[in-house]
Amino acid sequence: MPEVLTRKEAIEYCNVDPKAFDNYIKFSVEITGFKRSRRWYFTKEELDRWKENRDKRIVILTLDEYEKCFEFAIKMVYGGSSLHGMRGQRTEVQAADNWISGILVEHALKKFLKEKFDFEIMLDEEVHPGEITAQDIIGVIEEGKQRVPKKFVGVKGSKWKSCFLIADEHGISGRSADTYVFGRIGLPSDHLFRILREHSFFKRVKDFLEKHENFRKIGGLNEVPIWLCGYVPADDLDYVTEIPGQNFGEDKDKNKIRKYVKNVAEMKNSDEDWLELIKII
Numbered sequence: 001m002p003e004v005l006t007r008k009e010a011i012e013y014c015n016v017d018p019k020a021f022d023n024y025i026k027f028s029v030e031i032t033g034f035k036r037s038r039r040w041y042f043t044k045e046e047l048d049r050w051k052e053n054r055d056k057r058i059v060i061l062t063l064d065e066y067e068k069c070f071e072f073a074i075k076m077v078y079g080g081s082s083l084h085g086m087r088g089q090r091t092e093v094q095a096a097d098n099w100i101s102g103i104l105v106e107h108a109l110k111k112f113l114k115e116k117f118d119f120e121i122m123l124d125e126e127v128h129p130g131e132i133t134a135q136d137i138i139g140v141i142e143e144g145k146q147r148v149p150k151k152f153v154g155v156k157g158s159k160w161k162s163c164f165l166i167a168d169e170h171g172i173s174g175r176s177a178d179t180y181v182f183g184r185i186g187l188p189s190d191h192l193f194r195i196l197r198e199h200s201f202f203k204r205v206k207d208f209l210e211k212h213e214n215f216r217k218i219g220g221l222n223e224v225p226i227w228l229c230g231y232v233p234a235d236d237l238d239y240v241t242e243i244p245g246q247n248f249g250e251d252k253d254k255n256k257i258r259k260y261v262k263n264v265a266e267m268k269n270s271d272e273d274w275l276e277l278i279k280i281i
Contacts, residue, residue, distance in 0.1 A: 002043040002044065002045050003043065003044040003045075004041050004042070004043055004044070005041065005042050005043075005044060005047065006039065006040070006041060007021075007033075007039065007040040007041075007042075010033075010040075010042045010047055013044070013047055014047055014050070014051055017160065017161065019161055020160055020161035023161050023162075023163050023245075024050075024163065025040065026244065026245075027163040027164075027243075027244040027245055028163035028164070028263050028264045028265045029263075029265055030050065030163075030264055030265040031046065031047070031050050032046055033046070053269070054227060057112075057227055057228045057229065057230075057269065058225050058226065058227050058228075059108040059109075059111050059112045059225070059226045059227075059228060060223050060224070060225055060226075061104060061107060061108060061111070061223060061224045061225075061226060062223055063195075063221065063222055063223060065107055065111075065224075066104070066187075066191075066195075066221070066223075066224045067195070068107075069100055069103040069104050069107055070096070070100050070195075072099075072103055072125060072127070073096040073097075073099035073100040073103055074096050075127040076096075076099050076127055077092050077095045077096045077099065078092070079127040093192070097192075100187075101157035101158065101185055101187075102136070102155055102156060102157050104157060104183075104185055104187065104224060104226055105155050105156065105157035105181070105182075105183035105185065105226055105228075106123050106136055106137075106155045107123070107226075108183055108226035108228060109121070109155060109181055109183070109228060110123060112228055113274075113278065116271075116274070117274065117275065117278060119140075119278050119281075120140065120141040121137045121139065121140055121141075121149075121281065122137070122138050122139035122140070122141065122146065123136065123137065123138065124136070124138045135149070135152050135153075136153065136154055136155040137149050137153050137155075137281065140281055149281050150280055150281060151178040151179060151280045151281060152176075152177045152178045152179075153177060153178065153179050153180075153181060153231075153277075153281055154167065154170075154177030154179070154180045154181070155180075155181045155183070156180055156181070156182050156183070157182070157183045157184070157185050157226075158182070158183075158184060158185065159184065159185065160184045160185065160186050160227070161184075162184060162264075163243075163244070163263065163264050163265075164243045164261045164262065164263055164264065165180055165182040165232065165261060165262045165264070165267075166243075166259055166260070166261050167180055167234075167237060167259070167260040167261070168259060168260075170234065170237065170260040176234065177234055178233070178234055178280075179231055179232065179233050179234060179277065179280070180231060180232055180234065180237070180262070181228070181230075181231040181277075182228075182229050182230065182231065182232070182262070182264065182267065183226050183227060183228045183229060184226070184227040184229055185224070185226055185227075186224060186225035186226065186227070187224050188219065188221065190218065190219075191221055191224075193218050194218060194219055194220060194221035195221055197218045197220075202218070205218070206218045228269075229264045229267055229269065230264070230267025230268050230269030230273070231267060231268055231269075231273070231277055232262040232266070232267050232268065234260075236262065236266075237260040237261065237262055238260070238261050238262060238263075239258050239259070239260055240258060240259065240261055241256040241257065241258050243261055
């Protein structure tokens with residue numbers, strides 16, 4: 001008989017946030033279990049399968065790499081990129097926070113392809129005032145020489161609990177990628193406070209919080225895990241009005257809004273799949 005774990009035991013065994021775990025079993029269904037008397041149960045074999053797939057696709061970015069990405073995000077914000085987001089006008093801090101997600105995944109993808117397959121890509125790390133970079137990957141290094149990518153590979157990032165890639169810009173002239181790579185980002189929501197916590201002002205706040213047991217603490221930030229969930233050819237994207245847990249609503253003319261999406265569980269992510277992606281880049 002296979003060893004069976006309760007939901008609580010499975011969460012502890014997988015070392016995952018409860019909300020994220022629930023999303024994985026209800027929305028993406030990347031973890032399968034069964035219900036008995038309205039309670040979820042999971043076999044250890046299934047959890048081991050999921051953990052192995054997760055762990056071999058997590059790329060660790062160092063603090064220096066994170067700071068490089070955040071610096072670029074700030075330059076983009078102050079270089080003229082729009083502050084208008086999906087939910088209206090954003091502050092500079094909110095815009096930078098949105099920018100850093102995709103940038104972190106781009107750097108993780110570059111590191112992953114180099115370390116795993118000895119395949120080197122080049123990212124556009126120049127800020128173009130008032131413009132969005134046309135492509136995320138601008139070059140490939142082969143035999144010491146740089147060439148132009150064969151295909152447009154878009155790189156998207158979202159929170160660790162997210163279960164769907166959402167390509168909002170797909171279909172817009174100049175931003176329709178041939179393939180999309182998606183990564184989950186293990187970046188704390190208070191990451192800016194964490195890297196500034198030793199600054200004179202923040203240090204006073206940190207010292208105050210640490211003296212009071214009932215106050216939350218400002219944690220440290222030594223590294224950022226990026227979970228490369230896989231990729232999907234643009235032709236395989238689903239054009240829908242909603243995903244589990246989220247309805248995209250209506251436009252000003254009361255028409256249902258449609259977006260291009262893909263479930264994480266349906267993405268290509270085996271070693272053979274990544275080698276196929278390398279062939280088309």
